[in-house]
Amino acid sequence: MPRIGATQLSFPSFRGATRLLVLTNLVAFFLLLILGSTNEDLFRWLVLHGAFIPQAFLHWWIWQPLTYSFVQLGITSTLLSLLGLWFLAGFLENFHERDWVLSLYAVSVLATAAAGLVIYLGHVALGYALPEIPLTGSFGGLFGFIVVIGVLYGDMEFMLFPLPISIKARYVAIIAGLVATAYLFSSMRLYGFAQLGGALGGFLFMRMAPRRGISLVFSEKWYGMRNGYYRWKRRRAAKKFEVYMRSQGRTVKFDGSGKQLDKDHDDKKRWN
Known part of the structure; x- marks a missing residue:
């Protein structure tokens, strides 16, 4: 895969997998926002059942690894997540098929949930209490995108908005990994370990999956x-x-x- 040394100054085109991911998460966010303003009990019920909670998953709430990424909470965090999806997915879609990008996102999201479950079971086995922090949002998919871009297009430089400086993609991936690692030594260790799981899932997908995505294999x-x-x-x-x-x-x-x-x-x- 060729490396690119140019600087990315603008957002990629809004199409294909990028449009699907951004619009799906945007619709899910506004549905929760509307429900939260009309029926608070229903809002809490949806968040509780939609977020990924390892304890709940072990009690047969098996749909949570598939739904937690659509539970977007907070206007600022949701805005940053959607902008990240637009930028990262759109960039990858310039070089890969739509199904490949969607498959990468799905694998990263599922790997994030799997990592959260692993660290929870590890704490249970060692007899340590782990703070119950529900996993929500598309951060796992974003971490998968960041790692893949950092490995395949490490020389690409991105502008650090709003600062007038740029940084190579590989360093963005390294910084993100260090931040997630730092979370392991705080009360957010579940979140940090889950982020690293999403990064690992994206990396393994990049190395093992076909160029056109998992859907091609199943078909x-x-x-x-x-x-x-x-x-x-x-x-x-x-x-x-x-x-x-x-x-x-x-x-x-x-x-x-x-x-x-x-x-x-x-x-x-x-x-x-």
């Missing part, structure tokens, strides 16, 4: 299974036809894919 597997089923049916029908032809005193041969081998016989050898 290929599906079509392969479907075609295999059709080939099995064709072979089965061919065997039945061979048995029938033998009962009529004729011999017909088929290959392993169910195709007839004696198609070139002249009309005198064909049965009527």
